[in-house]
C-alpha cells in the first residue's frame with residue numbers, strides 16, 4: 064500500500080479533544096494526515112509532512128472519521144416498495160411487515176444475498192461509511208439465520224444474531240416454542256457467526272420477559288447485547304437494555320424521563336435511527352437534544368432495511384438528526400462516528416488517531432456543517448474509494 068499524505072485539509076475532525084481544539088470533535092484547521100500501510104502515521108500542519116510515496120492535495124476540503132453505521136439489516140432479499148407506497152397513502156406501520164421479507168430471504172441463495180448486500184455496502188461506502196454492523200432476523204428458522212450471518216460475516220466483523228426479530232407465522236400460536244428455539248438450537252447454530260445478540264422489544268414482537276431470557280441466553284454464549292427499544296410506543300426495552308448492560312438501545316423514539324435518566328447513568332448508548340421515523344412517517348422523532356443534554360451517549364445509524372428505512376446514507380441520517388432530533392451539526396457528526404463506534408464498543412473506529420487503522424471520509428466542503436446544511440448532496444466519500 065505504501066505511504067500517502069492527505070494534505071491541505073481545511074478542517075480535520077479527529078473526535079479527540081487532545082488532538083485539536085478542545086471541542087468534542089477535536090477540530091484541527093489547515094491540517095495534513097499521513098497514512099502508512101493503512102495505518103494513521105502522523106497528524107499535523109498542512110505542508111509539514113515528511114515526504115511520502117504519494118501526496119493527495121485535498122484543496123481545502125473537510126476530513127472526518129469514516130461514518131460507523133451501527134445498526135443495519137443489510138442482508139435480505141426482495142423489497143417492500145408497495146408497502147411503503149401504501150403507508151404513504153395512509154396505512155399505519157405494524158411490526159408484522161417483516162414477514163414479507165422473511166419469505167423472500169428464506170427462498171434466496173447465499174450467493175444472491177451476498178451479491179445484493181455487497182451492492183448496498185458499496186453504496187454506503189460511496190457515501191462515507193467505513194464500518195457497518197449487520198443483523199440477521201429475516202430467517203427466523205435455524206438454516207436461514209445461519210445463512211444470513213455467514214453472508215454478513217463476509218462483509219463485517221460486527222454481526223448480530225436477531226432471531227428474535229418477530230415470531231414467525233408457523234409459531235403464531237406457540238410463542239413459547241419460538242423463544243425456546245431462539246434460546247436453544249438457533250442460538251447454538253448462530254453464535255459462532257455472531258458478535259452480538261439483539262431483540263425487538265415491542266407489542267407484536269417480544270415482551271420484556273421473553274427479551275430478557277433471550278438476551279441472557281446470548282450473553283451466556285459470549286455475545287454482546289443490543290436491543291430494538293421504544294420504537295413505536297413507550298415500553299420496557301430501554302430499561303431492560305440499561306439493566307443488562309447492553310452496548311446499545313436502538314430507536315429510542317418514545318422515552319420517559321426515567322428512560323432518559325437510565326441511559327444517562329449507564330454505559331448503554333442511545334442509538335437513534337431517524338431514517339425509520341422518516342420512512343414510517345412517525346409523528347414523533349427521537350429527541351436527541353434531550354438525550355445529549357441529559358448526558359447520554361448518542362449514536363446515529365441508518366437502520367437500513369427494506370421495510371422501514373431503505374437508505375444506506377449516513378449523511379441523510381445526519382441531516383434528519385439535525386432537523387428532526389434537534390442535534391447540532393457537530394453533535395450529529397460525533398454521533399455518526401464516535402458515538403456509533405462506542406455503541407459497538409470499538410475504540411479503534413470513529414476517530415482519527417495515530418496508530419489506528421485509517422478509515423477517513425472526505426467531505427467536498429470546507430466544514431462538516433455542510434453534511435446537514437446541504438442535504439441529499441453527495442459530498443461525502445471514503446478516502447481511497449472510487450466515485451459512485
Ligand SMILES: [Zn+2]
Pocket residue numbers: 134135136291366368
Ligand atoms: Zn433495526
